[in-house]
Amino acid sequence: MLEDITKKKLENGLREVKKSQTLSILQIPQMEYFEDKERRFKPEFNNSINWKKIEKEEKWGGYDKVFWFRKNIELPENIGEERLFLRVSLEKVGDLDVIPDYPESLLFVNGQFVQGIDKYHKEAIISPKIVQENVLRIYLRSWTGLRGELNYTFSGLELYKIEKYSQKYYFLAKNILDTIDQLNENDIVRVKLLNILNESYKRINFTKPRSKEYYESIKDSYNFLQEELKKLRNFKMDSPKVILTGHSHIDMAWLWTVLHTREKAQRTFSTVLNLMKEYPEYIFMHSSPALYKFLKNDYPELYEKVKEKIIEGRWEATGGMWIESDSNISPGEFLIRQILFGKRFLKEELGVDSNVVWLPDAFGYTYALPQIIKKSGMKYFATTKISWNEINKFPYDTFWWKGIDGTKILSHFITTPDKNNYFYTYNGMVGPFTIKGIWDNYKQKDINDELLLVFGWGDGGGGPTYEMLENYQAIKEIPGLPQVEMGRVEDYFAKLEERIRDKNVPVWDDELYFELHRGTYTSQAFVKRENRKSEVLYHNAELLNSMSLKLLEDFEYPKNSLNEGWELLLLNQFHDILPGSSIREVYEDARRDFEKIKGIANKEIERAISMISKEIKSEEDSLVLFNTTPFERDEILELENGKKTLVRGIPPFGYKSIKISNLEQKQIDEKMIVKEDYIENRYYIIEFNEKGQLKRLYDKENKREVLEEGKLGNVLQTFEDKPYFFDAWDISPYFNEKMKEVTDLIEVKVEEETPLKGVLKFSWRFYDSTIEQRVIVYNHIRRIDFDTHVDWKEKQVLLKTAFPVNIRSTKATYNIQFGNIERSTTNNTSWDIAKFEVPAQKWADLSEANYGVSILNDCKHGYDIKENVMRLTLLRSPIEPDETADRTDHTFIYSLLPHAGTWRDSQVIQEAYKLNYSVIVKKIRKNEEGNLPDNFSFIKVNDFDVVIETIKKAEDDDSILIRLFEDKGSRKEKVEIELFRSIRKAIECNLIEEEEKEIAFKDNKIVFNITPYEIKTFKVWF
């Protein structure tokens, strides 16, 4: 009790000390300003600008505007050489730190950028070096922001000095007081700290604050406190230790657009540079090469300054990926390209290598990632996000993360506490609460006693503040807390690896599933669709241009054009863009970006196939069918006269040319019956009820009922989708409670009944929305396609399709990047319960030993398979942060593939590729001079378990890069890749094309062994 009174007394006194540390020099109540529609970055103006006066208390602002403010300040004569502070109040603020919005500005003094002014950096330090002839020519570039209250009240500027000892005393005393709060009451250090703090306080003469005697007494108290702290040196700990790195998590787009982020980077980075001048120990890290590239373009002088600090070693460029990517939806090849583009930029531009994959904020991490990290020449993985788990607390903070193929990556979670939240933060504060808390939270104390704390405000908050850096200085002197030291993230991990060597490090052998934000597999459906289409297009463009390069003389591979597309595509994988958690404006940009991304690929595809087609020898007008999948395929071709024909045997990664006259003659004689409530083809009998739902699905070939007896299939289920927080992010655990089926069938129509194809079209109404669906069956493949068009008008409604199947299995299999993952279909454990919605790539499957069912998709990612009910999430329609999200037209296909045996015995992998990759058809004229054959396969593999995912030209030489992976969990010997002509040289390389070893080849074949889910990359000269 008495102690509480002492603490209150000290707190109160410290407030007084803090206030009287500022020595005001000048108040500046008036400036000039204008709105800059050109949004220029630098204060370079001609005479045409109409500057207007703005006085204290005047309003200014607006939505997404840039203003320039200016003022010339004459300094008093006796200013001296001390550092000055400029407080910029473009908005009125009270004492509260939490303000919803604040303009973000960049301050220029005497022609130089100084630092950002934002809600956490309202004061700028003006070093005496930039004061010229006693004048400060001040310019402020201010961005008004996009949300919240935008009527700012101009409140003037103030120039002041700081009384050095008051400030030092304040930070030291404040941190001692905060340390006392963190220590156990019987702790001798706590007792001693309180004692010396109180003694020091008694020495302050508060009789006349701001008087000479007052400041002298503070100096005396400060010296006393320091002396007393030195006597407590023996109580300082060597261990544990906390390594601090300055950081600012800048989302590439979220509640603002990429354009705004580029500007946020300028402000944040100049703040960092300004504080680095004042605090020589300060180290800062930033993780997105894409943002460095933007900065280089937007503001070369600032970029050069950043680069200097990187070379000096105080600014750390790490992270490895081009941007901090999503890894649930983002395809495997994209994750590799993130590192390829990221590491290349870091190396070529900044001369640094990066070993740490830095994804503190993405919403879950694929089981494929450890292998991708390791084989991309990286070693470590860092995040904080899994601590947000809503149901299960993750058991480890330092562990080997073992991936799908068995690769182990050293992973570490940053355990910095956040005062207002249960989870750990990447926006760490510096203070006794976090320094002690990060250690208290940490679970692997037995193997490691050094932790990494990244500190600083993110997202335009400007990164670390001078207060954080002052706190750091103070904490270094205070016993009772873990030791602190500034350091670099890369060094932290390298030393961590040393420390845990030969220790009992836990292993996590699974995906890092994130138990929150499950709606992000589905929100903003268009961006998922565009992403999948782009995956297909860039695969095709690289393959077809590689083919052209090898088939045609003087063909130039469009590396620059494709890489331009790639950069934009990679940018849109950002962990708030692709997941659908950003504002409307971000998705307007994304739509434009994807038009450009697709435009580039389409142009290069068209160019390549035109040039190849021209060289194909043909005795009469023909059609060329390009197959860009690794599998031979049969395809239905629609002719100009409306007739259809089946073309068989289109070679893998190749083409087949067929004379038009030949096509007309081919017909097949197969059964196909399509009625309004009945379909029968070679494989199935399908019956529908009066609501358009599947009443029966019978597999004739395998003599099985596919649906559970008495249950209906393809039931379109809707759910009230109102998560309690994070609307676009979350599907809540209770979503299942209120389900309605879509049953208002308004039309059924037989659209096609030919031996090749049967099409039955259904139309439903659901409130204000309509759903049209074509159920399509074939006689040459077993897939049943549900080609769906939805005009979606609902708000906060989730749409799923459900298939209760006649299968008993406690595990379902989901396609992920470079492989697949098994997840439980039970709710036996809380870990199973948490996975009520899971991410997947192109298919998911539920199989028992001799039969199974797969659901494939052409752009959907959210699945749930519990007990025997397989569901795919089709749409959501959140209202926050984009009020208009998903209330638009949607087109997508999902397919059902019942099959004999398990998924491993089935055609699901091939069919998923075929569903996503259409055959490309090109008409050609008779050309007897052509020197290319009419049937051609560029590259093929002799083993169905091995899938060639990527064929491209190598980045740095003329070889062709072939990337493949084992897709069924088998260990294989002597797998053969066969090329269309003899090989000259073959080298195995890592995923980012760094050469590793020469490999054996014979004629046109490479022979190799492969382990379960292994990814291999070969460079081949031929």
Ligand SMILES: [Zn+2]
């Ligand atoms: Zn983020």
